[in-house]
Amino acid sequence: MWNVIVGEILLVIGAIFLFLGSLGIFRLPDVYNRLQAGTKCTTLGAFSTVLGVGFIEPHWMVKSLLVGVFLLLTNPVSAHAIGRASYRIGVKLWKGSVVDKLGEYREGKNA
């Protein structure tokens, strides 16, 4: 029975992190900060969920871990793609940002 208890705890942790990720996407001020919260929290939330399901039904562990590993490999890549595209089409940084090395670098290249 211990595996069901561990699985339930992992499921609740996953749900909390999925909610926090969504709250972060809703609350934070600009695209880049939203991507920070979105990528990290939803990835760990989904991975924790998948691991919890694997603990509750041990036969499914391998297959559900495959889903988790796939999310772990692809989520950073899609976040990077969205971030790069938004910077290239000129989405502004939040007004409280302190430094923008990429803007300086691109200006230096064009000049």
Next chain:
Amino acid sequence: MKVSKWLYTVLVLLLLWLFLTGSTSMEEVIAGIVVSVLIALFASDIFTEKGLKNLTPKKIVCAILYIPYLFWEMIKANLDVAYRVLHPKMPIRPGIVMVKTRMKSDLGKLMVASSITLTPGTFTLEVDGDTFFIHWINVKAEDVEGASEQIPGKFEKCLLRFLD
């Protein structure tokens, strides 16, 4: 060289097949071998650069030890984001910093960039050669050396042992 690349591709594909089907019956395994051999004939050149040299025991041990370290960093990252999101005033101080990486191969750069994205407060925004531009939610060092020390430095120590 060609045979080593081909064998490496077959091994990885066969492992993936076994995970996906989740059974060890004879027919499934034979079908998997046939499909992986056929795919490896066409795709081994773009699949891997070094072939079987990736599979020395030391590299495998380092790769396995890297996983718990990455998970620990991910948990810290999530608690950090949770603190910033739930705090009523949102204590963020974002900015984009420039860092240099020591990794040479494409796979190494991919792993460093993904690890940076999954760990506390940073994510990779743009890559140009060996220069990464990183969005940092709470900027602690604005110059290149300080940021390189703090962000990719700690992963590279581990990653350099089993990639490149």
Next chain:
Amino acid sequence: MSAQVSGLIWIVYFMLVTAGIFLLALRFIFGPTASDRVVAVDGMTTVTTALLVILALFFRRVIYIDVALVYAVLAFIAVLAIARYLEGGL
């Protein structure tokens, strides 16, 4: 006989995840730029993958995990294609 998961867990899980999807939908509606909407959609796809895995446990059908796997692959490609389109490369 498979093990039972207590009902409270389901209630907590589905409430939190539904609230999360609601917040993401609000961001999708109000997002000032197209990128914000894409970020919301990206978050939604990850949440949906987790939900499909949970549904597999709820209905005790392992086939739903395969559905989740295929969904994760297609969502990844879709987000990459949208990002490429935003950039003007498509």
